[in-house]
Structures are given as C-alpha cells and as structure tokens.
Amino acid sequence: MLDGNRPDCQRLGLIRKITPHTSQIRKTAAVLAGKATGALSRVTRRGGGTTLPGDVARAIDPNILTKLAADLTKGSVVITGTNGKTTTSRLVSYLLEGAGNTIVSNRAGANLIFGATAAALNRAGPGGKLKADWGVFEIDEASLPKAVDEIRPKATLVLNLFRDQLDRYGELEAIAKKIEHALSRMPDQSIAILNADDPRVAEIGLGLPAPPLWFGLDDTSVAAHELPHAADARTCPKCGASLIFDAVYVGHDGVYRCPNNDFERPTPAITARNIKLDGFDRFSATIDDTRIDIPLGGLYNTYNVLAAFAVAKTLGLEPAYIAERLKNFSAAFGRQERLEFRGRHLNLVLSKNPAGFNETLRTAVDLAKGTSFLIALNDRKADGTDVSWIWDVDFEHLKGNATVVVPAGDRAHDLAVRLKYAGVPAAPPETDPGKALDLLIKLTNEGDTAHLLCTYTAMLDLRAELVRRGWAKPYWET
Numbered sequence: 001m002l003d004g005n006r007p008d009c010q011r012l013g014l015i016r017k018i019t020p021h022t023s024q025i026r027k028t029a030a031v032l033a034g035k036a037t038g039a040l041s042r043v044t045r046r047g048g049g050t051t052l053p054g055d056v057a058r059a060i061d062p063n064i065l066t067k068l069a070a071d072l073t074k075g076s077v078v079i080t081g082t083n084g085k086t087t088t089s090r091l092v093s094y095l096l097e098g099a100g101n102t103i104v105s106n107r108a109g110a111n112l113i114f115g116a117t118a119a120a121l122n123r124a125g126p127g128g129k130l131k132a133d134w135g136v137f138e139i140d141e142a143s144l145p146k147a148v149d150e151i152r153p154k155a156t157l158v159l160n161l162f163r164d165q166l167d168r169y170g171e172l173e174a175i176a177k178k179i180e181h182a183l184s185r186m187p188d189q190s191i192a193i194l195n196a197d198d199p200r201v202a203e204i205g206l207g208l209p210a211p212p213l214w215f216g217l218d219d220t221s222v223a224a225h226e227l228p229h230a231a232d233a234r235t236c237p238k239c240g241a242s243l244i245f246d247a248v249y250v251g252h253d254g255v256y257r258c259p260n261n262d263f264e265r266p267t268p269a270i271t272a273r274n275i276k277l278d279g280f281d282r283f284s285a286t287i288d289d290t291r292i293d294i295p296l297g298g299l300y301n302t303y304n305v306l307a308a309f310a311v312a313k314t315l316g317l318e319p320a321y322i323a324e325r326l327k328n329f330s331a332a333f334g335r336q337e338r339l340e341f342r343g344r345h346l347n348l349v350l351s352k353n354p355a356g357f358n359e360t361l362r363t364a365v366d367l368a369k370g371t372s373f374l375i376a377l378n379d380r381k382a383d384g385t386d387v388s389w390i391w392d393v394d395f396e397h398l399k400g401n402a403t404v405v406v407p408a409g410d411r412a413h414d415l416a417v418r419l420k421y422a423g424v425p426a427a428p429p430e431t432d433p434g435k436a437l438d439l440l441i442k443l444t445n446e447g448d449t450a451h452l453l454c455t456y457t458a459m460l461d462l463r464a465e466l467v468r469r470g471w472a473k474p475y476w477e478t
C-alpha cells in the first residue's frame with residue numbers, strides 16, 4: 001500500500017477511461033471513483049474499506065488530498081508519534097465536535113496518507129466538495145512530510161519518537177530528519193506542538209525556524225528515576241554524551257540534560273502537574289491551570305490528554321469547556337477496551353513496541369494490581385516481522401505479581417521462551433486465538449479481571465474471535 005497504488009486501480013478498470021480537462025473535473029472524478037471503491041469494499045467486507053478508496057482517488061488525482069483539505073472551513077491538524085496517535089486524535093476530534101464543529105478524521109488505524117485521503121473522500125459530497133469544518137489526521141511518522149505538504153495543517157503535533165518494533169537499525173534517525181524538514185516547511189500561520197520531554201522530539205523542535213509550542217509533564221511523584229532498559233535516545237544530539245535524566249516518565253520521555261550543558265529539555269509552556277493516577281480507569285491532573293479528570297488510565301494517557309489540550313487550546317477552545325467535555329470521554333477502539341466475557345472483565349490493550357509494552361505492564365501490575373494476563377504476539381507486517389524486540393520488554397515485572405499468564409498469538413512460543421527467561425511461570429503457549437481465550441477462562445474465576453496485552457493483528461484476531469462469539473461488534477460498526 002505504501003507505493004505503487006496503480007495495480008489496484010488498473011485491476012478495477014477505473015483509470016484509463018477518464019481524460020480530465022480541468023483540475024475540478026479531475027477532483028470530482030477522483031472523489032466519485034474513491035467513494036464507489038469504498039462502497040464496494042464495505043460490501044465485500046475487505047476490512048472496513050479504509051485505504052483502498054484513497055489509493056484509487058490518488059491514482060486519478062495525485063493532488064486530491066490537497067484539494068479536499070482546502071475545502072475545510074476551519075483547517076486541519078496532523079498528529080504523529082510512535083505511540084498515542086489514535087487516542088490523541090480521538091481526543092482532539094471529540095473536543096472539536098463537542099464545540100459544534102463537523103470533523104473529518106481517519107480512523108481504524110488507516111493512518112498512512114491513503115487512509116487520510118480515504119477519510120476525506122468519505123465526507124466529500126457528490127460534487128466533489130469536502131463538507132466539514134476541521135480535519136484531524138493521524139499520520140505515521142514516515143508519512144508526515146507528505147501529509148504536511150499536502151494537507152497544509154494549522155497545527156502539527158508530534159507526541160514522541162520511540163524505537164518501534166520496525167526500527168532496530170537507525171531508521172528513526174532518518175525519520176527524525178524528515179520530520180524536522182517537514183515542520184520547517186510548514187505554512188507561516190501554522191504551529192508545531194511538540195513534546196519537550198522526548199529528547200528526539202526536542203532535537204527536532206530546537207532546529208525549527210519558528211518556535212514550537214512545547215508541552216511536558218511536571219510532577220516527579222509519578223516519575224521513575226531510571227530509564228527502563230528498552231529506552232533509547234539516551235545520548236546528547238550535540239556532543240554524544242549520555243544524557244542525565246532527573247525524571248523518567250514514559251520510555252525515554254522525562255526531564256533530561258547533557259552533562260556538557262549543550263542540550264536540555266526545553267521548558268514546556270503547557271504542563272500537567274499534580275497527577276493522580278487510578279489504574280486503567282482514570283486520572284486527574286492540573287493541565288495549564290485547569291483541573292482535568294478523565295476516564296482514561298495510565299501515565300502514557302496523561303501525555304495524550306496533555307497534547308490534545310495543547311492542540312485544542314491552540315485552535316481556540318476554552319480550557320473550562322475542555323475540562324467539562326473530557327469528563328465523559330471513552331477510549332479509542334482497540335487501544336484500550338473493556339469487555340465482559342463469561343463473567344470475566346477483559347481489558348484489551350494494544351501494546352505494540354517495547355516502550356508501549358513496558359507502560360501497559362507497569363499500569364496493569366502497579367496501578368491496576370492485575371494478576372491475570374493474556375499476552376498475544378503476532379509477527380505479521382503490521383506488527384513488525386522481527387519479534388526480537390520482546391527481549392527489550394521488562395516482562396520481569398510480572399514475576400511474583402502475575403498468577404496467570406497465557407502466551408498467545410502466532411509467536412506464542414517465542415513469548416513463552418522470553419517469559420521463561422524472565423522467571424515468570426506461564427501456561428503452555430497457544431497460537432489459536434479461540435483456544436487461548438478458552439485457556440484464559442479456564443485459568444481464571446468469574447469476577448476476575450484479565451489484561452490482554454496484544455500486538456496490532458493479534459488484537460484484531462482476538463477481537464474477531466470475540467465478535468464471532470457475540471461479545472463485541474465488528475470495528476467498522478463501532
């Protein structure tokens with residue numbers, strides 16, 4: 001899907017017959033063809049039809065996203081980062097929607113440029129005009145330059161840059177350079193909103209021609225004092241010295257400085273202070289000068305809410321309104337979801353890379369006092385085909401805390417080996433999602449809570465199994 005989108009379109013026979021005379025005709029044709037493809041793929045249930053319409057429309061009119069984005073009455077926001085894009089995009093959309101705006105946003109994990117195009121098409125009328133006030137687009141880090149060039153957003157948010165499961169050999173450095181280049185070319189009135197606590201993001205922001213809006217946490221009571229061993233980006237971008245961390249919040253995000261005084265965390269303009277965490281259920285914090293209380297758990301979500309607040313305030317929403325509206329927010333599909341299954345409370349959490357996994361483990365064990373776990377690891381393209389990153393996850397944290405651990409997913413056996421080295425007693429590995437759920441039910445009691453920590457496609461598999469058994473709705477219907 002990344003490149004070479006033509007074969008799909010040629011197969012569908014949509015290109016050759018169209019000879020566009022003007023930019024508007026081309027746009028309308030692209031919209032109609034994209035919309036037809038979307039309808040077709042929903043009927044055939046090709047995964048909810050989230051990106052194919054984008055492929056088709058872009059093949060007909062490569063400038064389609066720029067043209068559609070220009071139709072938005074108020075503008076766009078682009079959100080990127082390794083972790084937290086979906087939740088933060090949902091938060092921003094939810095805040096804008098509650099203030100009476102119509103929103104176009106790409107959902108269901110289709111966050112490449114094709115997904116953003118498909119989302120815009122979906123809201124375009126038959127005349128080819130996009131009818132919405134705001135666009136809220138979550139975009140993969142690698143696609144950010146293209147997205148910024150095409151969408152011309154009013155604000156671009158960078159949440160964090162963690163080493164992902166797909167990046168073990170330095171691609172992240174190249175991506176950071178690309179993001180810096182993209183942000184430095186943004187239109188004059190647009191602003192970069194950046195996480196000051198992330199050394200890689202700070203490095204990007206300090207190189208920009210226009211000053212970004214920095215946000216960060218300011219509460220050492222929720223900080224750890226050592227980096228988890230999965231953390232990367234520990235060296236100063238100026239002189240290469242190891243950074244000193246005075247506080248560590250999530251992964252390598254915290255309060256840091258270079259011992260040679262040539263690089264330090266930028267002072268955030270918007271902070272979260274006095275943070276009170278309550279497991280996976282909720283947290284409260286003073287953001288800017290407003291007390292926020294929201295039914296979302298985990299310190300990583302404090303970053304997402306802080307970032308969404310920074311965006312919303314920048315776009316003109318009142319802090320008092322933001323606080324009131326956030327009280328009733330519910331989590332994005334699949335990032336965290338609660339289901340009742342045979343009397344057990346299942347807490348499904350997407351955990352797709354070492355930084356994310358360590359945070360969900362920490363929240364499940366330390367804050368939610370979790371004892372039952374199903375951990376599902378797949379190695380398909382969307383998960384990352386190299387699963388060696390599990391050796392960077394601190395599964396040791398389960399030792400002495402977890403009483404039930406079911407290793408599941410296509411690579412359940414690799415997980416079982418990792419858990420054995422961590423000294424964590426676990427059930428036999430189970431690659432079949434249905435059997436893994438059955439095993440979890442067998443090992444737990446009615447009324448128990450079990451945490452299901454899964455990579456992306458492993459989560460889809462488990463969810464599909466739950467749908468089959470009638471416990472959850474297919475995701476394109478939620």
Ligand SMILES: [Zn+2]
Pocket residue numbers: 236237238239240241258259260261262263
């Ligand atoms: Zn230095």
